[in-house]
Amino acid sequence: MIHLHPMLRFLKVANIAVIENVEVEFEPGLNLLTGETGSGKSLLVDAVTMLLGERAGADVLRSGETRGYIEGIFRLETWPEELVALFQGVGIEVEEEIILRREISASGRSRIFANDRLVTQAFVRALRPHLVDIYSQGEAPMALGGGRPLRLLDSYAQTDELRRRVEELALAYRETERVLEELSRAEAERLRLLDIYQFQIREIERVRPTLGEDEELGRERALLVNAEKLFQLAQEAYAELYEADDSMLRKGARVFRRLEQLRELDERAASALELLERARVLLEEVAYFLRDYREGIRFSPERLAEVEGRLAELERLKRKYGPTLREVLETLAELKAKHEELASADMRRGELEERRKRLGAEYRQLAGELSRKREQAARALERAVTAELRALALERGRFQVALVPVEEFP
Known part of the structure; x- marks a missing residue:
């Protein structure tokens, strides 16, 4: 089973636009909201975006009301490191559920709470990528941009930790190369200073x-x-x-x-x-x-x-x-x-070159392992999605994952 995002389990909206009061409980799996045009389906989506930091002034309140609020409960089975860091950064304990609540007043001011702790709009905006994905019609191609397909594949293959390790090795390798390049550029100056210091010491x-x-x-x-x-x-x-x-x-x-x-x-x-x-x-x-x-x-x-x-x-x-x-x-x-x-720079250069060699070898080993696991997961995902397409009577439908190797690094 793929857990790409936490699940929105409960949504409550009060005195927002034409909504007086509505509570929605979502079940695991696919949930569909149906209704006539103008019945308020999109208002629920708008409420979620406001809950996650979008602008919400006094004009969003229901006519005649002085106060409105939106509340959402998200359930998490796993916590990404980035999400843990966000919560720890504002002193909120990590729990199984995230309860977000936004109160909007007629003065145009609003307050946002996360697990009963007052937080900023910037905080909930940072949460949004970890909690929901919202796409309008025609935005499906955009949903797969920015490296997201690879992250989805890693989530399916359960290689997130391996990918992070490969990324860390790549960063460490590049940093080691940068330091070595700086040492090379500074070599003439180093030799000049060595001569000066040696002369002064002897003097x-x-x-x-x-x-x-x-x-x-x-x-x-x-x-x-x-x-x-x-x-x-x-x-x-x-x-x-x-x-x-x-x-x-x-x-x-x-x-x-x-x-x-x-x-x-x-x-x-x-x-x-x-x-x-x-x-x-x-x-x-x-x-x-x-x-x-x-x-x-x-x-x-x-x-x-x-x-x-x-x-x-x-x-x-x-x-x-x-x-x-x-x-x-x-x-x-x-x-x-x-x-x-x-004088010890030569020794340091040797240590850095040895470190670069070791990082490169470890990177190639783990990157190769990651590529193999991605390839295996891609084929399995193709079969699984294609089977679902046939279950939807799309007999000729095909789902394909193409992995294009990049230039070898390092």
């Missing part, structure tokens, strides 16, 4: 900068440039404090001896003597520092030239990739990441 790595190196070298340079002055100052301070005949420590020693004599006569001098002793210890520590500092000063023109050369290299890097050494190192990391990404 930084050749110098091999370390964080804080420029600050440390700056301090060393200041010492080297001022070595003679520093030596002189340290020497003079050391002499004043320790080496000279009248140095502070020598004078302090003489004062110390006087205080010792004073303490022998007056104990109150003991505290002053203790303070002087502590001062002597501190002054000796300063003297030792000055001596070591003086002896540690080495004026080396060679080292100064080396430091200044190194600082010049670091400054060039900072001007180009900085302005600080930290930013130079961050730039180096970024350049390496970009270079690695571009």
